Amino acid sequence: MVATLKDVAAAAGVSVKTASNVVNGYEFVKASTRERVLSAIQELGYQPNLAARNLRAGRTGVIGLAVPSLSFSYFAELADAVLEASRKLGFVTLIEQTGGDRDVELELLRGSRLSMLDGLLFSPLGMSNDDAEYLNVDYPLVLLGERIFEGPTDHVLMQNVNGGYAATAHLLNSGRRRIAVLGAHRGELVGSASLRLEGYRRALTDFGVDTGDELVVFREGWHRADGAAATQELLSSGTSFDAIFALNDELALGALRILHQENIRVPEDVAVIGFDNLVDGQFAMPSLSTIDPGRADIADRAVTALIERIGDRAATKRPPRVIEVPFTTVARESTVSMASSVRLS
Numbered sequence: 001m002v003a004t005l006k007d008v009a010a011a012a013g014v015s016v017k018t019a020s021n022v023v024n025g026y027e028f029v030k031a032s033t034r035e036r037v038l039s040a041i042q043e044l045g046y047q048p049n050l051a052a053r054n055l056r057a058g059r060t061g062v063i064g065l066a067v068p069s070l071s072f073s074y075f076a077e078l079a080d081a082v083l084e085a086s087r088k089l090g091f092v093t094l095i096e097q098t099g100g101d102r103d104v105e106l107e108l109l110r111g112s113r114l115s116m117l118d119g120l121l122f123s124p125l126g127m128s129n130d131d132a133e134y135l136n137v138d139y140p141l142v143l144l145g146e147r148i149f150e151g152p153t154d155h156v157l158m159q160n161v162n163g164g165y166a167a168t169a170h171l172l173n174s175g176r177r178r179i180a181v182l183g184a185h186r187g188e189l190v191g192s193a194s195l196r197l198e199g200y201r202r203a204l205t206d207f208g209v210d211t212g213d214e215l216v217v218f219r220e221g222w223h224r225a226d227g228a229a230a231t232q233e234l235l236s237s238g239t240s241f242d243a244i245f246a247l248n249d250e251l252a253l254g255a256l257r258i259l260h261q262e263n264i265r266v267p268e269d270v271a272v273i274g275f276d277n278l279v280d281g282q283f284a285m286p287s288l289s290t291i292d293p294g295r296a297d298i299a300d301r302a303v304t305a306l307i308e309r310i311g312d313r314a315a316t317k318r319p320p321r322v323i324e325v326p327f328t329t330v331a332r333e334s335t336v337s338m339a340s341s342v343r344l345s
Contacts, residue, residue, distance in 0.1 A: 003044035011040035023090060026311045038088060047090075062092045063306060064120040066108055068100035072222065073250060074276045074295070075123070078145070081299035082121060089307055091118070102126030109134055109141075119306045129190055140309035144302040145293075154309070156302040156323045158293035160192055164199025166329045167245050167273045167291050172207045174335060176243035176271055179204070180215045182230040182255060183222055183247035196247045196275060214239045222247070227254025235262060242270055243335075249274035249281050252288055256334065260285075272334040286333030294325040301325060 009019040014033060021029050022037040029037075040046070065082050067075040079095055086093045094117070098104045105124050114120065119140030127134070135141065135151035143155040171179050181200050185193040197216070204211045214237065217230040227246055231254065234241065246252035252274030259266055266272055266286055273289040274281060281288035301323050 003046040005046070007044055008037060008040045008046050011044060012036040024311050026308070028312075042088065059118045059310065060116055061090065062094060062117050063303075063310075064094050064096060064114070064117045066096045066098055066105070066120060066122045066124075068123065068125040069097050070095070073278045073280065074248065077278065078123075078295055078299060081296045082303060085296075085299045085303040086307075089303065091303075091307065098124075098126070100125035102128075102131070106131070106134055109137060114139060118310045121302050121306055125191075140306055142302050142306045142309070144298055152320055154305045154321045154323065156298050156305065156325065158298060159324055159327050160195035160293075161199040161202070163275060163291040163293060163327045164196035164245075164247075165203045166199070166327070167196075167275060168200045168203035169207070170273060170289070170329055170331065170335060171243040171245065171271055172203060172209065174243075174267075174271060177209055178215065178241045179209075179211070179243040179245055180217060180234055180239070180241040181245045181247065182217045182219065182227055182234075183251045184216050184218045185220060186218050193247055200245055215241060219251070222251055224250050224254035224257070227251030228258050229254070231255040231258040244270060244272045246272065246274045249276040249278040249288060249290055252290070252334075253278075253280060253284055256284055256286075256288065267333070267335050277328075277330055281332070284334070289332045289335040290330050292328040292330050294327055297325045 005019055005023070006016055009016045012019060014037060018029065018033060019037050022034050063086055065079060067079060070076045070079060083093050096108060098108060105127050109122075117139070119142070121142050121144055123145045124143065129150060132151040135143070135153050141153045143151070143153055145156070145158055168179060181197060183193060184197050185191065188194040201211065217234055219226045219230045227250060230251065231244070235258070244252070244255050246255055252272055255272055256266060259270055259272070264270055273291070275291045275293070277290045277292035277295070281290050305321065305323065
């Protein structure tokens with residue numbers, strides 16, 4: 001038997017009106033009530049009549065997700081989490097890849113295809129804080145993940161600085177003192193690389209450890225091949241190091257490959273930690289310690305924030321929100337002998 005909205009309301013112990021408000025993404029529903037209704041929807045397999053709902057509301061039932069590239073495992077896994085979060089709330093998600101190109105990102109923000117969407121989740125990479133004025137759009141827009149803009153829109157943030165600090169502190173607490181960092185970007189002021197590097201430097205300062213420029217390896221690319229090349233460069237330079245903080249997991253996985261190839265033991269000789277908690281890191285040899293930035297939480301909060309703005313157009317006039325997502329330090333075999341994890345905020 002097909003579940004109805006009335007069945008959902010009864011299972012959640014709320015009125016049909018309240019259940020309808022949750023389905024339609026209205027923001028004034030209590031978080032605890034929303035969770036009960038969403039759980040009931042999942043348990044009963046309720047499918048809202050999207051065509052009727054969208055016709056009444058003048059919506060398409062479609063949101064957009066713009067990311068630099070799905071060739072980066074982080075963005076592929078983020079996209080998967082967004083698809084799942086939006087599906088639970090009755091929305092379809094279309095994905096656009098910008099290549100991290102500023103011109104493409106700006107064109108996307110003002111493009112004609114936006115007429116097909118009720119709102120946009122946007123992870124910019126090429127734009128800078130100087131471009132914040134372009135975020136002043138007339139449709140629901142939520143930024144997520146990477147850069148900090150002083151713009152007029154909601155922004156769901158990962159804690160890049162604190163995460164970089166935690167990764168470095170994890171290595172320092174294990175007795176490492178010559179910590180190389182892979183993947184820094186020259187001249188970058190605002191972005192994942194510069195923010196994580198800032199956290200690294202703060203940790204070294206707080207622990208009273210000096211760092212030399214020779215321990216910072218610059219790489220514009222953040223793929224595994226870039227991590228391998230950066231590690232080979234570090235080894236060829238003759239610089240001594242006993243740990244590596246790779247600014248993302250793909251760089252770290254490339255580093256692990258070169259260290260293994262050069263018969264350098266991990267973690268006995270060199271400890272390695274990454275950032276992103278990609279699934280592949282769990283199955284590396286040794287398994288990769290990392291910072292989990294809360295990808296699923298980022299997706300859930302971003303989708304919820306966007307649908308709140310869509311559900312109540314008056315909400316688009318309200319002040320922008322900055323939503324920081326908790327992260328986790330995940331200690332695995334590349335830094336310690338036994339895996340464990342610690343929740344930080």
